[in-house]
Amino acid sequence: MADTRTQFLLTEDRIPTHWVNLVADLPGDPLPPLSPRTGQPAGPEDLTPIFPMGIIQQEVSAEPEIEIPEPVREAYKIWRPTPLHRTVALERALDTPAHIYFKYEGVSPAGSHKPNSAIAQAYENAQAGVKRLVTETGAGQWGSSLAFACAKFGLECEVYMVGSSYDQKPYRRSMMQTWGATVHRSPSDRTEAGRAQAGHPTGSLGIAISEAVEVAAGDPEANYALGSVLSHVCLHQTVIGQESIAQMELAGEEPDVVIGCVGGGSNFAGIAFPWLRRNLRHGATTRFVGMEPAACPTLTQGTYAYDFGDAVGLTPLMPMYTLGHDFVPPPVHAGGLRYHGDAPLLCAVVKAGLVEARAVRQNPTFEAALLFARTEGIIPAPESAHAIRGAVDEAEAAREAGEERVILFNLSGHGHFDMAAYDAYLSGTLEDPEFEQGAVDDALARLPEGVPSIA
Amino acid sequence: MADTRTQFLLTEDRIPTHWVNLVADLPGDPLPPLSPRTGQPAGPEDLTPIFPMGIIQQEVSAEPEIEIPEPVREAYKIWRPTPLHRTVALERALDTPAHIYFKYEGVSPAGSHKPNSAIAQAYENAQAGVKRLVTETGAGQWGSSLAFACAKFGLECEVYMVGSSYDQKPYRRSMMQTWGATVHRSPSDRTEAGRAQAGHPTGSLGIAISEAVEVAAGDPEANYALGSVLSHVCLHQTVIGQESIAQMELAGEEPDVVIGCVGGGSNFAGIAFPWLRRNLRHGATTRFVGMEPAACPTLTQGTYAYDFGDAVGLTPLMPMYTLGHDFVPPPVHAGGLRYHGDAPLLCAVVKAGLVEARAVRQNPTFEAALLFARTEGIIPAPESAHAIRGAVDEAEAAREAGEERVILFNLSGHGHFDMAAYDAYLSGTLEDPEFEQGAVDDALARLPEGVPSIA
Numbered sequence: 001m002a003d004t005r006t007q008f009l010l011t012e013d014r015i016p017t018h019w020v021n022l023v024a025d026l027p028g029d030p031l032p033p034l035s036p037r038t039g040q041p042a043g044p045e046d047l048t049p050i051f052p053m054g055i056i057q058q059e060v061s062a063e064p065e066i067e068i069p070e071p072v073r074e075a076y077k078i079w080r081p082t083p084l085h086r087t088v089a090l091e092r093a094l095d096t097p098a099h100i101y102f103k104y105e106g107v108s109p110a111g112s113h114k115p116n117s118a119i120a121q122a123y124e125n126a127q128a129g130v131k132r133l134v135t136e137t138g139a140g141q142w143g144s145s146l147a148f149a150c151a152k153f154g155l156e157c158e159v160y161m162v163g164s165s166y167d168q169k170p171y172r173r174s175m176m177q178t179w180g181a182t183v184h185r186s187p188s189d190r191t192e193a194g195r196a197q198a199g200h201p202t203g204s205l206g207i208a209i210s211e212a213v214e215v216a217a218g219d220p221e222a223n224y225a226l227g228s229v230l231s232h233v234c235l236h237q238t239v240i241g242q243e244s245i246a247q248m249e250l251a252g253e254e255p256d257v258v259i260g261c262v263g264g265g266s267n268f269a270g271i272a273f274p275w276l277r278r279n280l281r282h283g284a285t286t287r288f289v290g291m292e293p294a295a296c297p298t299l300t301q302g303t304y305a306y307d308f309g310d311a312v313g314l315t316p317l318m319p320m321y322t323l324g325h326d327f328v329p330p331p332v333h334a335g336g337l338r339y340h341g342d343a344p345l346l347c348a349v350v351k352a353g354l355v356e357a358r359a360v361r362q363n364p365t366f367e368a369a370l371l372f373a374r375t376e377g378i379i380p381a382p383e384s385a386h387a388i389r390g391a392v393d394e395a396e397a398a399r400e401a402g403e404e405r406v407i408l409f410n411l412s413g414h415g416h417f418d419m420a421a422y423d424a425y426l427s428g429t430l431e432d433p434e435f436e437q438g439a440v441d442d443a444l445a446r447l448p449e450g451v452p453s454i455a
Numbered sequence: 456m457a458d459t460r461t462q463f464l465l466t467e468d469r470i471p472t473h474w475v476n477l478v479a480d481l482p483g484d485p486l487p488p489l490s491p492r493t494g495q496p497a498g499p500e501d502l503t504p505i506f507p508m509g510i511i512q513q514e515v516s517a518e519p520e521i522e523i524p525e526p527v528r529e530a531y532k533i534w535r536p537t538p539l540h541r542t543v544a545l546e547r548a549l550d551t552p553a554h555i556y557f558k559y560e561g562v563s564p565a566g567s568h569k570p571n572s573a574i575a576q577a578y579e580n581a582q583a584g585v586k587r588l589v590t591e592t593g594a595g596q597w598g599s600s601l602a603f604a605c606a607k608f609g610l611e612c613e614v615y616m617v618g619s620s621y622d623q624k625p626y627r628r629s630m631m632q633t634w635g636a637t638v639h640r641s642p643s644d645r646t647e648a649g650r651a652q653a654g655h656p657t658g659s660l661g662i663a664i665s666e667a668v669e670v671a672a673g674d675p676e677a678n679y680a681l682g683s684v685l686s687h688v689c690l691h692q693t694v695i696g697q698e699s700i701a702q703m704e705l706a707g708e709e710p711d712v713v714i715g716c717v718g719g720g721s722n723f724a725g726i727a728f729p730w731l732r733r734n735l736r737h738g739a740t741t742r743f744v745g746m747e748p749a750a751c752p753t754l755t756q757g758t759y760a761y762d763f764g765d766a767v768g769l770t771p772l773m774p775m776y777t778l779g780h781d782f783v784p785p786p787v788h789a790g791g792l793r794y795h796g797d798a799p800l801l802c803a804v805v806k807a808g809l810v811e812a813r814a815v816r817q818n819p820t821f822e823a824a825l826l827f828a829r830t831e832g833i834i835p836a837p838e839s840a841h842a843i844r845g846a847v848d849e850a851e852a853a854r855e856a857g858e859e860r861v862i863l864f865n866l867s868g869h870g871h872f873d874m875a876a877y878d879a880y881l882s883g884t885l886e887d888p889e890f891e892q893g894a895v896d897d898a899l900a901r902l903p904e905g906v907p908s909i910a
Contacts, residue, residue: 007467007532077462078540078832085533089607107562109832111871151829152544171874178828178877373633374606377533377564416566416871419626422633 006088008247010081015073020238022273023231023345024064025280030348031454033316034306039450042316049217050224052128055121058232066235068120075119075152079108080239084247089375091395098398098405099253100391103244103271104378105412110175112381112413113267114145114227117236121225122149131221132156136186136208139165139335140172141381141413142227147181157181158222160188160211163203165335172417186211193312204328205339206311213314228264229309229318229343237270240410245274248408255286255408257394261386262290262299262357263336265343271410276354288355289394290346291386293337293365294434296329298322299350299357301435303444306451307341319454320347323435324443330433332362333421334382340443358390363432365389366425369415381413382421461543463702465536470528475693477728478686478800479519480735485803486774486909489761494905497771504672505679507583510576513687521690523575530574530607534563535694539702544830546850553853553860554708555846558699558726559833560867565630567836567868568722569600569682572691576680577604586676587611591641591663594620594790595627596836596868597682602636612636613677615643615666618658620790627872641666648767659783660794661766668769683719684764684773684798692725695865700729703863710741710863712849716841717745717754717812718791720798726865731809743810744849745801746841748792748820749889751784753777754805754812756890758899761906762796774909775802778890779898785888787817788876789837795898813845818887820844821880824870836868837876 023030032041047056058066068076087100105113125133133155137143143159150157159181166173166185173183186208187194193210200207216224226233248255258275260268268290278284292299302321309315311326322341323329329338341347349355362382369385371392372378380388387409398405415422424430478485487496502511513521523531542555560568580588588610592598598614605612614636621628621640628638641663642649648665655662671679681688703710713730715723723745733739747754757776764770766781777796778784784793797805804810817837824840826847827833835843842864853860870877879885 009464009466009536011464011466012462081464109834148832152832170878171871174874174878174881175834177881178825178834178874180829370633374635377603377607379564379630379633416626419629419633423625423629426629426632 006086006251008084008250010243010246012077012081014243014246015076015080016068016239016242017073018065018067019235020242020274020277021061021064021066021235022277024062025277026348031319031344033318034451036308036313036316046316050213052124052130052223054124054127055232058235059230069123072120072123076239081243082107084244085376086251087376090372093371093375094392094395094399096395096399097403098395098407100395101248101251101255101408102411103240103408105240105267105410106378106414110141110145110148111416112141112145113237113240113270114142115148116239116270117227117233117266118145118149118225119152120236122146122153122155125223126153126155130155130223132158132219133225134158134212134216134222135225135227136160136205136212138162138205138338140169140175140417141336143181143183144172144175144179145227146225147176147179150181151179158215159183160186160208162186162205162208163200169417191215204311206326209310210312210314228266229341231343231345233266234269234273234343234345237266238273240267240270241272241274244271244408253406256405257287257289257407259289259291259387259390259394259407259409261337261383261412262292262342262346263383264339265346267410267412269343269346272355276349289390290350290355290357291390292357292359293332293334293386294359294361295332296323296338297359297435298340298342300359301440304347304351304455305447306454307447309341317448317451318344320344321350323440324446326446327440327443329435332433333418334386336383337386360386360389361432361434363425363430366421366430368392370425378411379415380411381415382418384412387411461541461706463539463705465698465701467532467536469698469701470531470535471523471694471697472528473520473522474690475697475729475732476516476519476521476690477732479517480732481803486799488771488773489906491763491768491771501771505668507579507585507678509579509582510687513690514685524578527575527578531694536698537562539699540831541706542831545827548826548830549847549850549854551850551854552858553850553862555850556703556706556710556863557866558695558863560695560722560865561833561869565596565600565603566871567596567600568692568695568725569597570603571694571725572682572688572721573600573604573680574607575691577601577608577610580678581608581610585610585678587613587674588680589613589667589671589677590680590682591615591660591667593617593660593793595624595631595872596791598636598638599627599630599634600682601680602631602634605636606634613670614638615641615663617641617660617663618655624872646670659766661781664765665767665769683721684796686798686800688721689724689728689798689800692721693728695722695725696727696729699726699863708861711860712742712744712862714744714746714842714845714849714862714864716792716838716867717747717797717801718838719794720801722865722867724798724801727810731804744845745805745810745812746845747812747814748787748789748841749814749816750787751778751793752814752890753795753797755814756895759802759806759910760902761909762902764796772903772906773799775799776805778895779901781901782895782898784890787888788873789841791838792841815841815844816887816889818880818885821876821885823847825880833866834870835866836870837873839867842866
């Protein structure tokens with residue numbers, strides 16, 4: 001019963017001073033995004049209607065490190081540095097010689113890693129004199145993070161929330177409203193994109209993105225904000241990995257493998273990129289594993305190609321693994337992982353063989369989540385549970401191999417607003433859908449034409 | 456927009472090694488609890504059927520400090536030390552010269568201070584060879600904390616949840632089940648106490664306590680656990696105040712006033728008692744303010760008398776401020792503050808004039824909660840919002856007086872499972888009930904007879 005768990009805490013002066021821009025470490029120039037209008041490399045004119053110059057500069061920067069503005073670091077102090085724990089009780093339950101560590105991002109006010117970027121984006125927009133940020137949200141993690149960040153920097157916030165989530169997750173909506181945001185059920189009658197889909201029973205992220213972009217582009221006082229995929233979002237999340245490096249030093253161990261779940265790729269990039277830089281610069285041999293749902297296996301089953309970021313085709317074309325921009329994944333509870341593509345920067349390192357990807361089913365993922373909750377105390381978000389599943393698999397492999405493997409994973413958020421999923425699992429009624437190959441084939445047949453092949 | 460908020464973090468080696476037992480600092484012997492059967496001072500035979508000896512020893516100890524068992528300290532490391540923040544953004548919004556600090560207990564897995572005692576109780580029961588803990592829960596904070604603690608120490612956990620909460624807060628129930636607890640809607644058909652109330656539409660804490668005590672007393676392998684009121688629960692919570700003393704030293708300030716919300720009294724005791732000891736021993740002049748709901752104003756409107764801890768009259772008689780053991784407060788959202796009595800140790804220091812109490816209405820409490828969420832980021836539990844209201848009132852008084860007052864309050868938990876209350880406040884439909892004097896008079900007329908008067 002005695003528990004030798006150890007906790008590795010940093011004091012507030014250890015919040016990183018810079019973000020890590022991995023693009024500087026990769027060979028050659030990155031493939032550029034392409035304008036959806038011209039098929040040519042996208043220029044600032046494709047981005048200035050919806051993003052402030054500070055964010056655009058971060059998006060295209062080739063500098064290896066970008067200084068974190070002091071007001072952003074101050075706001076990070078609401079919850080950063082986040083803790084890093086060793087999971088002695090979980091290790092014992094698995095009877096493994098592996099040492100498992102996790103970085104816990106669920107201590108933020110919104111309950112996940114998302115505020116790391118929301119705060120940075122709200123700050124840059126406020127600096128640029130923008131009055132209002134418009135965004136979409138699915139399950140609500142990003143929308144609530146941006147609502148919180150806007151409250152912090154005195155911006156209005158308008159969120160288009162996917163209809164089915166709006167109906168099923170009223171408390172994420174309440175959370176956004178508590179922070180002062182206005183929340184619309186999408187499709188709404190407020191935009192052309194929404195009106196074109198009037199009567200759509202559930203809505204989709206694709207429609208909600210289109211609504212948010214349309215509103216932001218049409219209002220000179222408003223901008224758009226995206227919670228994953230783009231390089232500046234991955235950049236902002238690298239505070240996670242940098243802190244974890246300092247904390248693993250406190251623990252006196254080096255991870256053999258770093259694991260994160262992958263939806264759009266930002267939390268994975270956040271934990272992995274600072275460690276990956278150590279491999280690239282200093283010859284460290286850490287492995288990296290991105291965990292995705294079998295219902296939406298972008299990295300493991302997708303095609304590497306230029307594709308739109310949204311379902312409707314408004315965004316720049318991005319070089320990435322994709323299941324097709326209008327592929328609709330089955331409705332697993334890890335709503336944050338139901339995205340057809342992935343961050344181009346993450347896709348590039350997967351393509352280069354620097355990061356491995358694995359897909360897992362929903363039921364074994366919740367099995368790992370429950371084991372984690374009962375041993376380590378924290379109830380994980382369904383998204384984050386994919387990383388736990390990956391860590392458990394590695395720990396079991398270490399047991400089979402008789403190896404003292406050191407495993408580090410990112411626990412990107414808590415599951416306080418996902419208890420219905422736990423109810424379903426506990427009652428044995430959790431469905432376990434896989435993707436349908438035919439649906440992916442159909443969607444891939446609709447990839448944009450007239451753009452360079454990159455596969 | 457620049458935020459000079461400061462955060463004061465401790466590393467894990469600063470988790471306290473001892474609990475503070477304030478009873479040693481109070482003049483004279485404390486008034487003893489009385490046996491409900493004999494009216495004479497309660498002996499161990501009144502407690503051994505439901506508590507292990509380790510807890511009974513803590514309950515009656517006169518030692519000034521009690522060592523925290525090492526496995527309890529290790530389990531505390533899942534979330535302790537908790538952060539202490541200065542609220543620069545809130546101060547600015549209030550335009551006050553006051554400095555406001557808060558200690559944040561919502562980072563625990565169950566989301567409040569309750570695990571500080573649940574872990575200690577589960578450990579002592581596991582050490583004593585007990586197989587199963589039985590308890591009641593209202594809104595679910597205590598039940599989920601005990602479920603978490605039982606999972607940690609390998610005990611079964613059985614929770615009788617007040618029927619109306621069971622129906623309205625299914626996700627607190629899911630949380631308990633995720634940690635492996637069995638949850639019964641109370642009144643149930645599993646106990647005499649429950650069957651006697653069959654058909655009761657909502658249930659009550661009183662009925663649920665009776666069910667849990669009946670089950671625990673009737674099973675030699677089971678014990679009962681209580682989440683507030685008793686001296687050992689207040690004792691366990693003093694880790695809060697001790698950490699806050701170390702953190703205020705880091706901040707270089709001394710609080711002029713320490714504030715907490717009061718339901719059964721344990722979170723208030725937790726923040727206040729270590730500071731109160733400094734007053735008593737070293738002549739410090741910190742003020743203490745307990746904030747209670749106007750719907751259940753035990754300390755401000757109650758009678759100081761011996762009364763039962765539960766509605767049915769099964770528990771020992773305790774010397775405390777009471778509104779009458781069968782008084783049913785109006786249904787405010789701060790379910791954790793709807794208790795007719797208060798911890799005898801807290802009542803003793805209120806009676807001695809060492810602690811002041813104030814009652815506040817529900818709507819101004821949520822007004823303060825919203826201001827706090829929008830400035831400091833954290834969405835507070837409705838209970839904890841009472842402490843915020845108290846801090847805001849002190850800060851406004853400091854502004855009026857032109858004083859640089861230093862205010863410290865305990866933010867005992869987050870509101871992630873209370874968003875329906877925020878919905879009601881935001882939509883302007885939040886009711887604002889006060890207690891009814893007639894109902895209290897009626898309940899006080901039913902105080903137990905034949906026991907010493909202490910008023």
